[in-house]
Amino acid sequence: MIEPDERGEGPLRRADRNMLELLQELRVAQTGVQILFAFLLSLSFTERFGRIDEVQRWTYVVTLLLSVLTAGLLVGPAAAHRVTFGHGVKQATVALGQRLFLAGLVTLALTLTGAVLLVLDVAVGRGFAVPAAAAVGLVLVGLWFVLPVPVRRNGVSPPR
Secondary structure, eight states: OOOOOTTSOOHHHHHHHHHHHHHHHHHHHHHHHHHHHHHHHHHTTSGGGGGOOHHHHHHHHHHHHHHHHHHHHHHHHHHHHHHHTTSSOHHHHHHHHHHHHHHHHHHHHHHHHHHHHHHHHHHTOHHHHHHHHHHHHHHHHIIIIITHHHHHHHSOOOOO
């Protein structure tokens, strides 16, 4: 017999809960990605888009492609769940979903950084855009990947 954990749930019930939590978290991220993707798509149809320079054009292309990759990675856990549904592999599906979500967060940070770089480069110039975009990237990495490390390691809240 499988012993329940400290929550009183067995492995299958834990996998079900973890999948529900993962899918709820994905809903939050996916909405922002969809809005960002729509914004990037609409840019290419504006009058001003024809006047951007080569660096801005490639920043746009890379950022647009990153947004598609991000959307794919963040939809991946739900798709994997649907494809594996009923095959008795819920724990493996949750683990795969976790990896896809983390990869999606990495590409989301890159996409947001690229979007900031593009917009600021066009709006105020590259001299401000590059350091501002780098700062945005660092803040996102800090908030999403560095700040949780002490909690993960020690179960302790980061210092205030």
